Amino acid sequence: MPKNARGISETVIRRMPVYHRYLKELIDSGIERVSSKELSRITGFSASQIRQDLNNFGGFGQQGYGYNTKALKEQVDKILGIDKSYKSIVIGAGRLGQAIARYKGFRDSGFNVISLFDVKEDMEDISGIKVRNMKDMEKYIRDEKVDVAIITVPKEFCQEVAKKVIDAGVKGIWNFAPYDLKGPEGVVVENIRLNDSLLTLSYFMKEIS
Amino acid sequence: MPKNARGISETVIRRMPVYHRYLKELIDSGIERVSSKELSRITGFSASQIRQDLNNFGGFGQQGYGYNTKALKEQVDKILGIDKSYKSIVIGAGRLGQAIARYKGFRDSGFNVISLFDVKEDMEDISGIKVRNMKDMEKYIRDEKVDVAIITVPKEFCQEVAKKVIDAGVKGIWNFAPYDLKGPEGVVVENIRLNDSLLTLSYFMKEIS
DNA sequence: TAGATTGTTAATCGATTAACAATC
DNA sequence: TAGATTGTTAATCGATTAACAATC
Numbered sequence: 167m168p169k170n171a172r173g174i175s176e177t178v179i180r181r182m183p184v185y186h187r188y189l190k191e192l193i194d195s196g197i198e199r200v201s202s203k204e205l206s207r208i209t210g211f212s213a214s215q216i217r218q219d220l221n222n223f224g225g226f227g228q229q230g231y232g233y234n235t236k237a238l239k240e241q242v243d244k245i246l247g248i249d250k251s252y253k254s255i256v257i258g259a260g261r262l263g264q265a266i267a268r269y270k271g272f273r274d275s276g277f278n279v280i281s282l283f284d285v286k287e288d289m290e291d292i293s294g295i296k297v298r299n300m301k302d303m304e305k306y307i308r309d310e311k312v313d314v315a316i317i318t319v320p321k322e323f324c325q326e327v328a329k330k331v332i333d334a335g336v337k338g339i340w341n342f343a344p345y346d347l348k349g350p351e352g353v354v355v356e357n358i359r360l361n362d363s364l365l366t367l368s369y370f371m372k373e374i375s
Numbered sequence: 376m377p378k379n380a381r382g383i384s385e386t387v388i389r390r391m392p393v394y395h396r397y398l399k400e401l402i403d404s405g406i407e408r409v410s411s412k413e414l415s416r417i418t419g420f421s422a423s424q425i426r427q428d429l430n431n432f433g434g435f436g437q438q439g440y441g442y443n444t445k446a447l448k449e450q451v452d453k454i455l456g457i458d459k460s461y462k463s464i465v466i467g468a469g470r471l472g473q474a475i476a477r478y479k480g481f482r483d484s485g486f487n488v489i490s491l492f493d494v495k496e497d498m499e500d501i502s503g504i505k506v507r508n509m510k511d512m513e514k515y516i517r518d519e520k521v522d523v524a525i526i527t528v529p530k531e532f533c534q535e536v537a538k539k540v541i542d543a544g545v546k547g548i549w550n551f552a553p554y555d556l557k558g559p560e561g562v563v564v565e566n567i568r569l570n571d572s573l574l575t576l577s578y579f580m581k582e583i584s
Numbered sequence: 585t586a587g588a589t590t591g592t593t594a595a596t597c598g599a600t601t602a603a604c605a606a607t608c
Numbered sequence: 609t610a611g612a613t614t615g616t617t618a619a620t621c622g623a624t625t626a627a628c629a630a631t632c
Contacts, residue, residue, distance in 0.1 A: 179575060179578055179579075180571070180575055182574070182575075182578065183568070183570070183571035183572075183574035183575060184555075184571065186574060187553070187570075187571070245578065246574045246575075246577050246578050246581075247577045247578055247580060247581035248574070248577060250577065250580070250581060252577070252580065260474065261470050261471070261473045261474035261477060262470070262471070262474040264470045265469065265470035265471040265474055268470065271553060271570050272570070272573055275570060275573050275574055275577060276577055277573060277577075313580070314576070314580070337580060337583065337584070338576055338579075338580045340572070340573065340576055344396070344480060352583055353583075354576060354579040354580055354582075354583060356572055356573075356575060356576040356579075358567075358569065358572060359392070360567065361392070361396075361480050361481070361484060362389070362392035362393065362396070363392075363549070363565055363567060364481055364484050364486060364549065364565075365391070365392035365395060365455045365457070365484055366388060366389055366391075366392060366565060367523070367547055367549055367563060367565040368455050368456045368457060368459065368461070368484060368485055368486075369388055369391065369454065369455050369456055370388075370547075370563040370565075371456060371459070371461065371522070371523070371546060371547045371563055372455075372456035372459060373563075374546065374561055374562075374563060375546070
């Protein structure tokens with residue numbers, strides 16, 4: 167696994183949201199401290215691994231005590247950049263695009279959907295968010311300084327859309343089209359491969375039967 | 376990474392859908408043979424890794440020639456169990472549930488959505504698929520011998536729903552609720568963690584800025 | 585203080601890469 | 609045949625686990 171600029175492997179990075187998630191649960195249950203052993207029980211990662219992961223970023227624990235859930239979550243959130251906020255647009259206002267635009271959980275992660283775009287004209291607002299026409303997208307991205315594009319268009323259009331949003335200045339892409347987009351230097355792309363996940367499910371279904 | 380019954384690591388399994396996807400592209404472009412070197416260029420995996428991956432399941436290539444795209448895809452598809460077909464239901468007929476029920480790509484992978492379920496009464500059909508009431512779900516699963524439940528209900532209901540579908544005999548769960556479901560022995564669970572993916576995007580956005 | 589648990593180093597394990605004989 | 613490329617073994621690399629001194 168290649169390491170990024172900071173020297174932290176992607177394997178480790180992808181466990182951070184899990185810590186974030188379970189720490190939130192612990193805090194919501196009123197639990198103030200947690201040991202790596204208990205976190206291990208909850209997350210399924212080994213206690214050793216958890217301590218290693220966290221120590222990549224600093225010593226957040228205390229010997230003999232463990233970790234303060236609130237303080238640790240604050241650190242994890244800071245590592246993940248949840249304090250930052252990103253102007254986002256959804257491209258493709260179909261069911262999936264609508265579902266994403268309406269889902270409040272993403273706003274909590276710092277991604278504010280400020281507009282949707284579609285080739286279809288005169289679509290109704292989605293949860294109070296305007297659906298604009300695709301042809302106005304690039305100007306909108308430039309004018310509003312949009313950070314992130316969430317792509318939910320059909321596969322055959324996703325490369326074309328990606329090129330446009332990158333040229334217009336978008337710095338991150340969250341891609342739902344079943345195609346592996348690759349961004350140039352300075353643009354982050356996160357591909358969601360639902361179909362791959364389903365094929366994996368298919369494999370394991372076969373295994374158990 | 377733990378190995379499964381067949382002795383193939385999950386890391387390898389999760390690359391198989393990628394081979395499937397790119398082989399399909401090659402075949403659609405009329406390309407009949409491909410070397411591990413060329414597959415490496417396309418997929419980003421190393422040629423060595425590709426040969427190792429495929430040889431976990433058998434020697435599908437030919438020295439001096441490479442791989443026949445059609446024959447290899449057939450093998451990969453068989454490994455993934457795409458020839459099998461699974462009766463599936465979508466639980467939660469919101470936008471996400473509707474998007475999934477309508478998406479034809481999943482049917483191509485062998486997952487046929489035969490019904491949706493929702494707590495809301497008297498919902499309209501989605502692409503000709505009936506939306507039934509949640510209270511009839513367990514009987515339906517038993518009567519129709521449903522194999523897979525696709526869960527798109529809000530987080531707070533997903534455990535309860537999972538318990539019900541498992542008790543009713545479902546053998547696979549594709550979970551979109553932001554909660555790590557764990558299945559008992561004999562039940563396969565594939566969790567889609569969209570929010571985790573978004574937090575990873577957030578991390579890398581911070582890195583580049 | 586005694587017990588608990590971290591932070592960190594060393595050991596192990598698994599996955600990836602390199603190399604090359606086999607062979608089409 | 610000569611060139612190409614696999615299948616497979618060995619070497620390397622990275623990630624996980626084990627162990628334990630430090631210390632709260």
